[in-house]
Amino acid sequence: MKKIEAIIKPFKLDDVREALSEIGxxxxxxxxxxxxxRQKGHTELYRxxxxxxxxxxxxxxxxxxxxxxxxxxxxxxxxxxRTGKIGDGKIFVSAIEKVIRIRTGETxxxxx
Numbered sequence: 001m002k003k004i005e006a007i008i009k010p011f012k013l014d015d016v017r018e019a020l021s022e023i024g025x026x027x028x029x030x031x032x033x034x035x036x037x038r039q040k041g042h043t044e045l046y047r048x049x050x051x052x053x054x055x056x057x058x059x060x061x062x063x064x065x066x067x068x069x070x071x072x073x074x075x076x077x078x079x080x081x082r083t084g085k086i087g088d089g090k091i092f093v094s095a096i097e098k099v100i101r102i103r104t105g106e107t108x109x110x111x112x
Contacts, residue, residue: 001095001109002066002067002093002094003095004061004092004093005062005091006061006077006091009059009081010059012080013030013059016061016076017030019079020063022076023073025065027063030059030060031060034056034058035056036055064099065112078091099111
């Protein structure tokens with residue numbers, strides 16, 4: 001099993017969720033986060049004063065999939081989240097050793 005963590009622009013969340021649903025991904029967790037990468041934030045004007053916003057709003061998705069579905073899921077996230085502009089985000093993939101469904105005690109493949 002693999003865990004996909006994707007940091008994307010907030011307005012792309014619905015597009016990514018729908019695209020993943022179409023390929024059979026049955027669950028995910030989303031968290032509102034703030035961060036920056038190469039874009040290093042930006043400046044805004046508020047009541048005549050200019051200030052720097054260092055951390056930009058993003059959404060972090062966490063999805064656990066079987067290895068055979070990994071490449072397709074990453075491809076779908078990439079396509080659905082891409083705007084072609086700086087700040088589109090990142091995808092991180094890591095191994096999952098064990099999954100346990102708390103309600104039933106099911107483990108691993110059955111718990112996803």
